[in-house]
Amino acid sequence: MATQTKDYYSTLGVKKTASADDIRKAFRKLARKYHPDVNPNDKKAEEKFKEISEANDVLSDLKKRKIYDQLGFYSDNIDPAAAEAAARGGYGGGFAGGSPGGSGRAGRGAQEVPFDFGGFDFSDFQSGGSGRGGAQEAPGGGFGGSFKDIFGGIFSGGRKARGPRPGTDLEYQVSVDFWSAVRGGVARLEIERQETCPACKGKSTTGGSIECPECSGTGQVTQMGGRMKFNIQCPRCNGTGKVQNGCPTCGGDGVVTRKEPLEFRIKPGTRDSQRIRLAGKGNAGTDGGAAGDLYLIIKVGTHPVFTRVGDDIHVTVPVTVAEAALGAKIEVPTIDTHDGGGRTQLKIPPGTQTGQKLRLREKGVPSASREGVRGDEIVEVKIVVPKVQDERSKEILRELAKLNPEDPRAELLAEV
Numbered sequence: 001m002a003t004q005t006k007d008y009y010s011t012l013g014v015k016k017t018a019s020a021d022d023i024r025k026a027f028r029k030l031a032r033k034y035h036p037d038v039n040p041n042d043k044k045a046e047e048k049f050k051e052i053s054e055a056n057d058v059l060s061d062l063k064k065r066k067i068y069d070q071l072g073f074y075s076d077n078i079d080p081a082a083a084e085a086a087a088r089g090g091y092g093g094g095f096a097g098g099s100p101g102g103s104g105r106a107g108r109g110a111q112e113v114p115f116d117f118g119g120f121d122f123s124d125f126q127s128g129g130s131g132r133g134g135a136q137e138a139p140g141g142g143f144g145g146s147f148k149d150i151f152g153g154i155f156s157g158g159r160k161a162r163g164p165r166p167g168t169d170l171e172y173q174v175s176v177d178f179w180s181a182v183r184g185g186v187a188r189l190e191i192e193r194q195e196t197c198p199a200c201k202g203k204s205t206t207g208g209s210i211e212c213p214e215c216s217g218t219g220q221v222t223q224m225g226g227r228m229k230f231n232i233q234c235p236r237c238n239g240t241g242k243v244q245n246g247c248p249t250c251g252g253d254g255v256v257t258r259k260e261p262l263e264f265r266i267k268p269g270t271r272d273s274q275r276i277r278l279a280g281k282g283n284a285g286t287d288g289g290a291a292g293d294l295y296l297i298i299k300v301g302t303h304p305v306f307t308r309v310g311d312d313i314h315v316t317v318p319v320t321v322a323e324a325a326l327g328a329k330i331e332v333p334t335i336d337t338h339d340g341g342g343r344t345q346l347k348i349p350p351g352t353q354t355g356q357k358l359r360l361r362e363k364g365v366p367s368a369s370r371e372g373v374r375g376d377e378i379v380e381v382k383i384v385v386p387k388v389q390d391e392r393s394k395e396i397l398r399e400l401a402k403l404n405p406e407d408p409r410a411e412l413l414a415e416v
């Protein structure tokens with residue numbers, strides 16, 4: 001199980017600064033010497049030929065050579081950008097200056113690389129013989145972070161981060177009846193929200209520690225990145241192998257779900273679909289994180305007579321043929337019950353047609369956003385034709401028709 005970390009330069013007998021031409025010449029020379037055709041049944045020559053071929057394969061390719069120079073080893077699975085980042089981060093000084101002796105451990109270089117490549121040539125890199133010794137001697141200590149920075153793109157992450165986390169927002173739909181929305185009122189509802197755990201005060205732990213369930217106390221976990229296997233510092237316990245004892249009341253969540261009655265004021269003029277934000281009334285945060293907000297979406301109820309359109313009130317009012325033709329003063333309903341019992345006088349001008357709209361200024365809904373402003377009431381006239389039964393009425397209508405012979409469809413038919 002020797003670790004096969006290789007010094008390709010010394011394998012080819014060239015300097016690290018060797019040019020592409022130097023490398024090609026050195027390989028050809030050695031290849032002629034160790035080629036299996038020249039050395040039939042010579043196991044040592046065959047091994048040597050494989051070694052120089054591998055060295056040439058990496059060093060003769062500019063991209064591969066660059067990665068090798070940066071990390072001290074090469075694998076097809078290494079992303080050049082990651083190698084670059086690793087090199088910039090101060091890791092991977094390479095294995096320069098030394099042919100790997102006996103065990104094949106590469107000394108200084110190996111310890112500077114903060115991960116191992118299980119399943120590849122480098123599988124024993126960290127764990128061979130001395131357990132995790134190599135990794136732990138490495139400078140800086142915090143491998144987890146550096147590792148994630150370097151190979152950030154490989155892993156999906158998704159591990160629960162510790163530290164303060166803000167609470168999420170909540171959204172509730174609240175039904176408000178027509179009159180409460182117009183005049184204002186109080187709405188009551190029961191909401192279910194996460195609140196700070198009273199036992200651990202949101203810290204998720206009651207003190208004391210247990211073996212980390214993620215790494216079973218070893219402080220290391222294995223992650224897959226494509227076909228590569230990495231042993232990395234356990235992100236849950238940060239390599240300590242221990243985690244704090246979870247709070248039994250909240251199960252370590254830091255929050256508990258509670259039903260809570262809520263009472264809030266409905267402003268006069270509140271509109272349908274309006275969102276009301278109650279800051280800090282959402283789910284509680286954990287470990288000191290801020291609470292989310294509570295959003296109430298108002299659903300305003302309907303009324304059998306009045307229809308709200310923004311701050312305006314629409315109402316359809318039946319009018320007789322005589323009232324519409326001759327003009328009249330009629331009584332129409334309003335939303336004001338305090339003056340005149342919810343009625344007001346409306347003048348129907350002579351010759352009013354059905355569907356015509358008449359405006360009663362400032363008889364609409366008080367604006368919730370603009371102080372002292374009210375909408376209008378829009379009265380739509382609907383002419384009601386009398387159900388004529390008696391001969392006398394019929395006679396009068398026939399006479400009326402004779403006196404007014406104009407065809408109401410003349411214009412319509414002329415258009416076609």
Ligand SMILES: [Zn+2]
Pocket residue numbers: 212213214215216217218219220234235236237238239240241242
């Ligand atoms: Zn752990």
Ligand SMILES: [Zn+2]
Pocket residue numbers: 197198199200201202203204205247248249250251252253254255
């Ligand atoms: Zn708790």
